[in-house]
Amino acid sequence: MLRWIIFLIIYAALGFYTLQALKTATKYPWAQYIFILLAVLVAGNFIYQFTIGEEPGRVLSRPKSYAFGFLLAVMAFQLITILFLFSEDIFRLLSGAYHRISGNTKEFSLPQRRRFLSLLGLSIAALPFGALLYGMYKGxxxxxxxxxxxxxxxxxxxxxxxxxxxxxxxxxxxxxxxxxxxxxxxxxxxxxxxxxxxxxxxxxxxxxxxxxxxxxxxxxxxxxxxxxxxxxxxxxxxxxxxxxxxxxxxxxxxxxxxxxxxxxxxxxxxxxxxxxxxxxxxxxxxxxxxxxxxxxxxxxxxxxxxxxxxxxxxxxxxxxxxxxxxxxxxxxxxxxxxxxxxxxxxxxxxxxxxxxxxxxxxxxxxxxxxxxxxxxxxxxxxxxxxxxxxxxxxxxxxxxxxxxxxxxx
Structure with missing residues (x-):
């Protein structure tokens, strides 16, 4: 049980971070809702297949393999997006600290995320996501x-x-x-x-x-x-x-x-x-x-x-x-x-x-x-x-x- 709690915490944190890129890149709430629904379904199916739905004596059943494949695709998308967000957030943190220390601002604040970097990160993250799905469908x-x-x-x-x-x-x-x-x-x-x-x-x-x-x-x-x-x-x-x-x-x-x-x-x-x-x-x-x-x-x-x-x-x-x-x-x-x-x-x-x-x-x-x-x-x-x-x-x-x-x- 503990391992699933740890998995959900990490997965939710990655999903929340990725969601920030979506919010920056698009103003349409439906895009964010689709991502949340997809992430929840994939994680739910993965947990189900490896717990309640597990077939006795078969560690590599087809449903479990596909559950793992879809999770791999989603997490690859999340991790690559986060690489872009994290690098920008370091810059935002340093920029905010500099302006506060130099006296340019009275309160510490972070600059807004740049839409271009969020779009770039999401676009690049879509490549392995699509590749992994294609690999399951035809490759x-x-x-x-x-x-x-x-x-x-x-x-x-x-x-x-x-x-x-x-x-x-x-x-x-x-x-x-x-x-x-x-x-x-x-x-x-x-x-x-x-x-x-x-x-x-x-x-x-x-x-x-x-x-x-x-x-x-x-x-x-x-x-x-x-x-x-x-x-x-x-x-x-x-x-x-x-x-x-x-x-x-x-x-x-x-x-x-x-x-x-x-x-x-x-x-x-x-x-x-x-x-x-x-x-x-x-x-x-x-x-x-x-x-x-x-x-x-x-x-x-x-x-x-x-x-x-x-x-x-x-x-x-x-x-x-x-x-x-x-x-x-x-x-x-x-x-x-x-x-x-x-x-x-x-x-x-x-x-x-x-x-x-x-x-x-x-x-x-x-x-x-x-x-x-x-x-x-x-x-x-x-x-x-x-x-x-x-x-x-x-x-x-x-x-x-x-x-x-x-x-x-």
């Missing part, structure tokens, strides 16, 4: 195919031109539009890649979340097969279970379901992709994450059947694994494929100009291709969404990587 299904060509001197000749499709972070428990997912599945198959690699987080928490989508994902095709690894959410660690046995049964059910959908799930093990006398080692580890995330991945066990001379592709859900264990390893892992970060589902990307998201402060490798000591990693931005039920700027990604033999001359 979360704005699937993009991103293509990369990777050149290697030691790529086996038979694999020159070999094409990989990578998807990651499906989070099927968040889906709410079947037609959009059907479109995405067709888009993946249109790439006609040699192999399909899925790098973890098929569900939010429970295997049952994937069952309504089983038929669709079973339609995914690739000439040399479909391979997968587990992500941190696949273990069911983020909800309360009736018993350890129930949690274990859920994980086993997810493993069985992946097999039924045609995925070869790699659990700290490897496979070989063969073309004539040439081969590529495909290695898959369970989740290994830095900063409190599950460390079930065992790279040493996974590479047991692989030699140093093999060309190696590693599937590891969390990109922090790359710097912590993969790069320092005595083996050279030519290409690591990860996901996990989602690019925080919000940011700005203009190819060749800017790539930014707040998640960069948490993960050094958070989206796209990175290189270190001759080894490469691709961090997929994710297929689905989690928490905030949308995406803006960091769109859902289908990665297509073409391997090429690099000329020695």
């Amino acid at each position: 979360k299904y704005n699937f993009k195919v991103l293509r990369y060509t990777m050149e290697y001197e030691d790529l086996p000749d038979a694999f020159d031109g070999y094409q990989i499709t990578q998807i990651s972070d499906v989070h099927s428990g968040s889906f709410d539009n079947r037609k959009k997912i059907e479109y995405a599945i067709d888009l993946i198959n249109e790439q006609q890649s040699d192999v399909l690699l899925f790098t973890g987080d098929m569900v939010n928490n429970k295997t049952e979340e994937m069952r309504p989508w089983k038929e669709l994902f079973s339609k995914l095709e690739a000439k040399d097969g479909k391979f997968s690894v587990l992500g941190n959410h696949d273990y069911g660690d983020y909800i309360e279970w009736d018993s350890p046995e129930a949690k274990s049964a859920n994980l086993q059910a997810l493993k069985d379901l992946q097999k039924e959908m045609g995925f070869d799930l790699l659990l700290n093990e490897s496979r070989f992709l063969q073309k004539g006398n040439d081969r590529i080692a495909l290695i898959g580890v369970e989740n290994w994450g830095k900063g409190g995330f599950k460390k079930a991945g065992d790279l040493q066990k996974a590479k047991t059947a692989v030699s140093k001379e093999d060309f190696k592709i590693l599937m590891s859900h969390d990109p922090s694994h790359w710097k912590e264990e993969v790069i320092p390893d005595s083996y050279n892992f030519h290409l690591t494929l990860s996901g996990h970060t989602h690019g925080m589902q919000f940011g700005i990307e203009i190819p060749g100009w800017i790539k930014w998201s707040p998640v960069k402060w948490r993960y050094e490798q958070w989206a796209g291709i990175y290189e270190d000591m001759g080894q490469f990693i691709n961090v997929n931005r994710g297929f689905g969404f989690l928490g905030y039920p949308g995406r803006f700027g960091i769109w859902p990604e289908i990665t297509v990587i073409t391997l090429k033999k690099k000329s020695l001359t």
Whole structure:
């Protein structure tokens, strides 16, 4: 109860401050009433969904996600507006104090707020507000195919031109539009890649979340097969279970379901992709994450059947694994494929100009291709969404990587 009281006090204070900008910017009371009504409805729905309306055992239900999304949009609007008001209020306070101390006025008084700054603050605050709403309405299904060509001197000749499709972070428990997912599945198959690699987080928490989508994902095709690894959410660690046995049964059910959908799930093990006398080692580890995330991945066990001379592709859900264990390893892992970060589902990307998201402060490798000591990693931005039920700027990604033999001359 105390946390909700604190939340309401902070939320009301932010709302009251923002209201001052509206009063300065417009003389029409209806604009202020609309803001108050919207703020009250959003806060009320958020509190309801996370208290009375909470579904037992589901920490990330769709109603809760949308309640959080709308609250995030409103608070982003409030905070940016307040940044403008607060900076002006400091100036007003200093100006009032100066005039009183210098004797220009007999009483301390603050200059009026400038309408221009309030309008500017509200206009700028409307941008992330609109972006977050757009991300919930359309952005979360704005699937993009991103293509990369990777050149290697030691790529086996038979694999020159070999094409990989990578998807990651499906989070099927968040889906709410079947037609959009059907479109995405067709888009993946249109790439006609040699192999399909899925790098973890098929569900939010429970295997049952994937069952309504089983038929669709079973339609995914690739000439040399479909391979997968587990992500941190696949273990069911983020909800309360009736018993350890129930949690274990859920994980086993997810493993069985992946097999039924045609995925070869790699659990700290490897496979070989063969073309004539040439081969590529495909290695898959369970989740290994830095900063409190599950460390079930065992790279040493996974590479047991692989030699140093093999060309190696590693599937590891969390990109922090790359710097912590993969790069320092005595083996050279030519290409690591990860996901996990989602690019925080919000940011700005203009190819060749800017790539930014707040998640960069948490993960050094958070989206796209990175290189270190001759080894490469691709961090997929994710297929689905989690928490905030949308995406803006960091769109859902289908990665297509073409391997090429690099000329020695």
